[in-house]
Amino acid sequence: MTNEDRRTLRTRAALRAAFVAQVLERGYAGVRVEHIAAAADVGRATFYTHFRDKEALYDHVVEVVLGELRERITPADWEGVGFTGRPVAELFRHASEQPEVYRLILRGEGDGRGLRALVDAWTTTAYDVFAERAETQRIRPRVDLRVVARAWVGEQAAVLLWWLESPAPRPGTEQVVETLVELSRHGRYWATGFDPVST
Amino acid sequence: MTNEDRRTLRTRAALRAAFVAQVLERGYAGVRVEHIAAAADVGRATFYTHFRDKEALYDHVVEVVLGELRERITPADWEGVGFTGRPVAELFRHASEQPEVYRLILRGEGDGRGLRALVDAWTTTAYDVFAERAETQRIRPRVDLRVVARAWVGEQAAVLLWWLESPAPRPGTEQVVETLVELSRHGRYWATGFDPVST
DNA sequence: GAAGATACTAGACACTATGTCCAGGTTCTG
DNA sequence: CAGAACCTGGACATAGTGTCTAGTATCTTC
Known part of the structure; x- marks a missing residue:
């Protein structure tokens, strides 16, 4: 160089x-x-x-962030018990290190191109992991895994943006990530305490 | 008139x-x-x-859609067992009647202003319902309800966009909504069949 | 069916930002 | 110090914006 x-x-x-x-x-x-x-x-x-123009720079910015994120998360992060927790934590950690770019992207600035790029990339990764897991463990999922992957990613995007834009006294990374993991594990009803049957 | x-x-x-x-x-x-x-x-x-300009028209479009959505969902929809299912179904039904506007908004077109407006409105509504429910039922939620509301909305936004942009042979409204409800009820692990403990 | 009100219209206007180009300047390397 | 890069300000044609005006079409009401 x-x-x-x-x-x-x-x-x-x-x-x-x-x-x-x-x-x-x-x-x-x-x-x-x-x-x-x-x-x-x-x-x-x-x-x-x-x-070339403003858009090209924008795309470049998004590319750089996505590249960093990809480099940070190894296949090993998707292994084992609670296998979705580590990638989520890593995403939040990365975002907290450069909140500006993430806010920019997650807000949908630039006609949403960056947000779609991020969501699509993250969704594809998640879906592949989910599908492969189902495959190797001979599991027949009760629901469409494509929907699950989208939901999983959309959830993080919304919460992450809210978290990054919250004023100073905001919950810590660990706490927010823990909440997301709990929702994945037990469902929203359990986590909120609302009983869907007896209510 | x-x-x-x-x-x-x-x-x-x-x-x-x-x-x-x-x-x-x-x-x-x-x-x-x-x-x-x-x-x-x-x-x-x-x-x-x-x-005034393109932006003003954009805002007007968003306003109209949000107004329609609000009119369609009555407080009664938030009552009873599985109280989150009906609003979600209603949202998806409304979106399926005018997929173009919803795609426009959910894609983040217009620098994401419409998407943020939709997400914020829907989140506020959801949070109020959750909080009031916890209040009246003397429930102490296990997690931050603000995060839960955000997650709930983000999930729907991502899945709805994916659904609206999917080519012809796509799952029916009922099926997708049912999946979302299942995720709320039992959590992602249950729905996907992955056991978080033994895996 | 005429009068009046209101919406619409084409075209001209000044203005602002874009993206390209060039000829000359700066900075680093070998 | 010579050469090769990168950077520079300023000039340029072009395209879209938002405003305005004088006039036309459409509908209501009496």
Whole structure:
């Protein structure tokens, strides 16, 4: 890796950071290329030597985050007892390290493209794990696993966004993740204490 | 209600329909005011006599849908055994009657504003029901009800979008709703057949 | 069926942001 | 220090926005 490359990488990182900050400040539609360039301390023309337009930068940002997330979760995380707990915890931990990008994506900023990318990727991963588990354990699931995977992911997306946008005194990562795991394990009725039969 | 009002209402409805169709065809960012006007069979200037801009029309569309949904679900739907099943079924039924608008909103089109509006409204409603139930029944929930409400809504949003975008041979409303209810009742582990303890 | 009100219309307008281009400047490497 | 990158400001044509105006169509009411 030569040093020209380094310079390029630094500039791109600056543009990414500037983009995220600007979108959270002004909203995706309200951000001008000039704002991003200025916030990244770079000329407007320079922006275009790196990215075709605002959308391209957005896609790049999402790609980077998804790449990091993928690298962080190994197949081993999906093994064993309570096998969904570790991936969820890892997701929340990653998000808490860079709340801005995650808020950006989960809010559906940029016409929802990033949110759909995240949800789709995460859903595919989950479904594959669920399906393979059912396969190897000769289990015949009582419900459609595609629906289960979607539900599982949607649940996390909604809770994660709420958690990231909650003001200062918010529950800790462990507590929220624990709640999600409990819901997976015992169902909402059990967790809330409402008895579906006698009520 | 005079007849001028009628004309106005008809034009607005036409603009709403045109907007939805155009966004699904070109994506929110790709839609020009001219496209909407043309699709509604109306002059471009007319658009501006009804709505400030594209965003205002978008907000109006969301408002109408949320209004309809609210009207459809009475407090009685939240009563009794399996009290979450009926509202969910009603939501899915409403969505299946006008899949286009719901797809538009759930995809996060328009920088996610509509999706957030829908999720927030639905979450608030759910939380209030949950909280009041816990109150009147003197139940001390095992988990944070705010998280439960978020999770419950996120689950539905993700599954509903998936369902609306699935090609022709897709599961029926009843089946999908039934799955969601089962997940609420018994938890994901039970429904998938994976035993969290012995696995 | 005429008068009046209201919605609609085409076209022109200034304005703003986009994306491309270029010629010259800066910064790092070898 | 020479060369190769990256960066730069400014100029440019283009496209879409939102406003306005003067005039036309449509419907109600008497």
